[in-house]
Amino acid sequence: MSQQKKLLIIDDDPDFVEGLKSILVAAKYSVDAAHNPKDGFQALQSKHYDLLLLDIMMGRGAEGIMLARKLNKDPKLREIPVLIITGIREQIAFLFPGQAVHPHFMPIDELVEKPVEPKLLLDKVSELLQRAQARKAQVK
Amino acid sequence: MKIVRESLPDVVFVDLKMPGVSGFEVIEKINLLDPTIVTIVITGYATVNSAVEAMKKGAYDFLPKPFTPEELRLITQRGLEKRRLVQETIALRREKEMLREHFAAIVSHELKSPLGAIQQNLFGLEAELSSKLTESQKTLFERMKCRIADLLKLIHTWLRVILVDIKKIKESFAPVTVTTLISKAVESIQPHATRKEVEILISYEEPLGLVDGDEGTLVAALVNIVSNAVKYSRLGGKVLIKAKQEENSILISVTDTGVGISEEDLPYIFGDFYAGKPGPAAERGSGLGLAITRRIVEAHNGSISVESEVGRGSAFAIRLPALKSSVHNQPSLGAETYSDSH
Numbered sequence: 001m002s003q004q005k006k007l008l009i010i011d012d013d014p015d016f017v018e019g020l021k022s023i024l025v026a027a028k029y030s031v032d033a034a035h036n037p038k039d040g041f042q043a044l045q046s047k048h049y050d051l052l053l054l055d056i057m058m059g060r061g062a063e064g065i066m067l068a069r070k071l072n073k074d075p076k077l078r079e080i081p082v083l084i085i086t087g088i089r090e091q092i093a094f095l096f097p098g099q100a101v102h103p104h105f106m107p108i109d110e111l112v113e114k115p116v117e118p119k120l121l122l123d124k125v126s127e128l129l130q131r132a133q134a135r136k137a138q139v140k
Numbered sequence: 141m142k143i144v145r146e147s148l149p150d151v152v153f154v155d156l157k158m159p160g161v162s163g164f165e166v167i168e169k170i171n172l173l174d175p176t177i178v179t180i181v182i183t184g185y186a187t188v189n190s191a192v193e194a195m196k197k198g199a200y201d202f203l204p205k206p207f208t209p210e211e212l213r214l215i216t217q218r219g220l221e222k223r224r225l226v227q228e229t230i231a232l233r234r235e236k237e238m239l240r241e242h243f244a245a246i247v248s249h250e251l252k253s254p255l256g257a258i259q260q261n262l263f264g265l266e267a268e269l270s271s272k273l274t275e276s277q278k279t280l281f282e283r284m285k286c287r288i289a290d291l292l293k294l295i296h297t298w299l300r301v302i303l304v305d306i307k308k309i310k311e312s313f314a315p316v317t318v319t320t321l322i323s324k325a326v327e328s329i330q331p332h333a334t335r336k337e338v339e340i341l342i343s344y345e346e347p348l349g350l351v352d353g354d355e356g357t358l359v360a361a362l363v364n365i366v367s368n369a370v371k372y373s374r375l376g377g378k379v380l381i382k383a384k385q386e387e388n389s390i391l392i393s394v395t396d397t398g399v400g401i402s403e404e405d406l407p408y409i410f411g412d413f414y415a416g417k418p419g420p421a422a423e424r425g426s427g428l429g430l431a432i433t434r435r436i437v438e439a440h441n442g443s444i445s446v447e448s449e450v451g452r453g454s455a456f457a458i459r460l461p462a463l464k465s466s467v468h469n470q471p472s473l474g475a476e477t478y479s480d481s482h
């Protein structure tokens with residue numbers, strides 16, 4: 001990798017974010033964090049990120065999902081790969097009746113469960129980054 | 141009745157003898173409209189019979205004519221008090237139901253999130269220190285991670301019990317073959333059994349009918365029973381699974397030659413969080429498996445029973461109603477049994 005990749009974490013639990021961040025920083029990523037969907041959206045608009053790590057349950061409900069949908073409507077932001085990090089994999093089936101456990105609301109996304117082991121986290125992150133890069137190369 | 145319907149009063153005084161309608165009828169209608177409304181019967185001919193009749197229809201009390209203002213005041217007060225109590229009870233019950241419904245969410249947030257954050261920080265700390273840790277420090281990390289992971293797993297199991305919504309299961313009932321249930325259950329236990337050198341034997345007695353049920357949860361129920369049989373078996377033991385049809389029910393039995401269950405434990409094993417002594421290989425569970433299993437079986441209008449002898453083994457039996465149409469050579473079951481399996 002030529003350049004340091006920039007990641008953004010949006011999760012309303014600052015303690016969890018710090019744990020996640022230290023793993024990613026140790027793996028030489030540049031990491032920013034936002035603790036609510038609004039700040040997160042602003043950050044995405046004002047700066048370029050290579051990957052978004054997104055929590056689903058924030059605030060009063062599935063605000064992460066709402067944010068993901070909003071991103072999907074934006075022609076530029078929808079290009080950013082999203083790694084969903086959730087503590088409620090089992091309940092997702094209840095939230096999205098009729099859909100598979102893994103809700104495909106973004107073109108490329110992955111889902112991991114909280115807490116996430118360092119190796120799994122790093123594997124998923126680099127996999128998503130590579131896929132995004134390959135896609136970009138194709139378009140050009 | 142119109143006034144009652146529109147104003148929903150706290151207390152209604154009903155004269156048994158009214159032109160056109162019977163007082164009993166009025167009481168019944170009020171009771172149907174809102175059972176918390178207190179009705180008090182006023183009548184000139186206070187016979188024991190009519191009193192009993194009125195009470196049966198849902199009246200709260202009885203006031204014979206003529207009565208003093210004091211008597212009226214007293215009975216009204218008692219009626220109002222009664223209504224308040226009834227309404228309070230209902231509100232309490234509703235609150236309890238709400239709490240139960242939202243319990244999953246509460247537990248998930250209040251317990252899981254902090255634990256998850258702790259674990260994540262531990263992961264982070266270990267990643268940062270990875271090159272500097274000594275072997276014994278690594279062991280300490282392993283121990284902490286293990287215990288937290290166990291705790292998280294326990295919360296998950298716990299959530300699953302609460303989320304097993306019996307009404308929801310019933311909505312998705314469909315005919316399922318017993319042999320499918322058993323082979324799917326065995327498939328998921330086999331690795332554990334192989335590791336423990338426990339042999340799982342299956343025998344069917346044909347013809348075997350269908351049951352009306354939810355395949356996913358029924359398999360889960362069997363998995364619990366069979367995994368217990370393996371878990372509480374000794375190295376090299378045997379587990380026998382049998383299925384047969386008996387008149388209009390299907391009997392699935394799981395017999396092991398393991399450690400058995402003591403007489404004191406036996407009555408409690410189907411309860412929530414009841415775990416007996418650890419298994420032979422010191423395998424310990426949360427004591428939820430059988431509680432979930434019992435709930436699933438009962439949701440299918442079935443029953444579960446157990447016989448066991450310490451040191452010799454245990455036999456669990458699940459009985460499920462067979463789908464009537466699937467039995468071809470059953471005489472004398474009566475025609476109505478065909479019609480009620482829609």
Ligand SMILES: Nc1ncnc2c1ncn2[C@@H]1O[C@H](COP(=O)(O)OP(=O)(O)OP(=O)(O)O)[C@@H](O)[C@H]1O
Pocket residue numbers: 364368369370372396398399400401409414415416417424425426427428429430431453454
């Ligand atoms: N086949 C068996 N042989 C001996 N003891 C058994 C058997 N099945 C159940 N028990 C006893 O009944 C208890 C309750 O069983 P249950 O499956 O509910 O819980 P568990 O196996 O301890 O935990 P888990 O929730 O992981 O299943 C067990 O702890 C064990 O003592």
Ligand SMILES: [Mg+2]
Pocket residue numbers: 364367368425428429430
């Ligand atoms: Mg068990």
